[in-house]
Amino acid sequence: MTTLCRSVEKLENAGISEAVRFAITVDGSDTEVEATREHPSIKVGYVRVAASFIDLEKLHQAGAGDFVNPHLLRESHQHSAFDRALPGSGLVIPGLTGVDTWRQELDQFLHETKFDQASEQTLADMLLTLHGSPDAPATTAPLRRCPSCGAKDEQLTGGQIDIPKGGTHCPECGQKVYLGDVLRTEEEYMPEGSNRSSLTRMMLVAERLTSLGYMQLLYEDPHNFDVLGKTMFITDGPLGLFGTVAPLKRRFQDYLAEFATQCASNNRPAAPLVVGVEKTGTFVEHAQLISHLIEPGHVMLPTTEYINRITGRPANNTYGSDEFYGRRFIYRTKSGGILVFTVPPKPGVTPYGDPDGELWASYPTLRPVCEVLDHVQTRLYENAVIPVALAHSAASLPLGVGQSVLRALVQQSLGLPTRSQIRQTGPFAGPR
Secondary structure (H helix, E strand, O other): OOHHEHHHOOOOOHHHHHOOEEEEEEEEEEEEEEEOEEEEEEEEEEEEEEEEEHHHHHHHOOOOOOOOOOOHHHOOOEEEEEEEEEOOOOOOOOOOHHHHHHHHHHOOOOOOOOOOOOOOOOOHHHHHHHHOOOOOOOOEEEEOEEEEEEHHHOHHHHHHHEEEEEEOOOOOOEEEHHHHHHHHHEEEHOOOOOOOHHHHHHHHHHHHHHHHHHHHHHHHOOOOOHHHHOOOEEOOOEOEEEEEEOHHHOOOOOEEEEEEEEHHHOOOOOOOEEEEEOOHHHHHHHHHHHHHHOOEHHHHHHHHHHHHHOOOOOOOOOOOOOOOOEEEEEEEEEOOOOEEEEEOOOOOOOOOOHHHHOOOHHHHOOOHHHHHHOOOOOOOOOOEEHHHHHHHHHHOOOOHHHHHHHHHHHHHHHHHOOOOHHHOOOOOOOOO
16 A cells, blocks of 8 residues: 555655645535424525635744734634525425426526625626636536426537526527526425435535636736735535536536646646545545554555445446546645545546546646645644634534524525414415
8 A cells, every 4th residue: 555655755846835825715514494393394405605715824923932823813814605595395486396496596596696795706607617718718508408398419409508697498498498507406306305415516516616716816816827826725525526516527627727727838837726625534534544554744646446445346447537626635744644635637637537647747736735734734623624624614504503593594585484474375485
């Protein structure tokens, strides 16, 4: 196993991490609650996504003395967050089915939600940017199957429906097709029971689009490449998408590759610094089990063969090729802590399903990422780093008694009737 490890000091791009001053971290939380206590089968989902901005220099200064400087600590951190309620089972707009209610509300979420209140750009704008490039956002996003009639492939002109920001209509059935339909979350919608799966898919996409929004914002800055060289973008969780939204991983992979190409042409060979840090899961548990076999300051690149063996998959399984736009590494920090994270490869390389995806040289940002993470470890959360811990705190939803608060919030957000109103209108009043 030690043959899979390498000292960080032997990796390329030494000195890059010394210029990194800022970290932008995005995390999200989601939950599903009963719309009212009297009708527990009627569900409403609630999503919260938070972005945390940290000035790493001030953070280090705050802890440089014998005691933490609370003033500097407060100045080192800012955060922005947005919330949204989405309809679940049993909650429909009059005249629509449950799944069409979900589709319409999801599309409004994308159009109405700004990734940051200081920007005019919404998640819908970022979804179109994702389907284009940093220099030229797309004007439409492709969908290969109508969510209403199921028409696909040869039944559709060009094999797809090109959806502009404001939506369009299916050429076969004439029904409205929304930009949000490209996420395909409605395929997992349950008219009865829990829709937590669709909700979580949406939350993960919102997290990724928020992170992309900040990257795009810095890219459009007049001093963009100088700023990008000083900033690390951190996501809570692996750089991958799963289930119905997994096809978007190719869009993220292409976007980051184009971004990296632009940075390299402007003398930034190890930018942008993008990383997804995992706090829990199978690989975190495995990393803890083998941590004593990895020397401090060394990073491990698990091969596909190794991953298949430890997860019980067949030897020829093509792990991760359809979901990940970053490759997973295990790093034992200089202080002995263990971290599991993913970083994207250089342009032209696919992290999984590609022989070059298992080459150290395919990850020019690996060394600076490891060196920055070394300096921002925390004991607040196990297997985490300070930026992730702060973003997690900003994104966390209340538990226990907080469910009553969330219920009140979603009732107000969706215009749901309260208990006294239910007696007059019945439980299936529409959300608008």
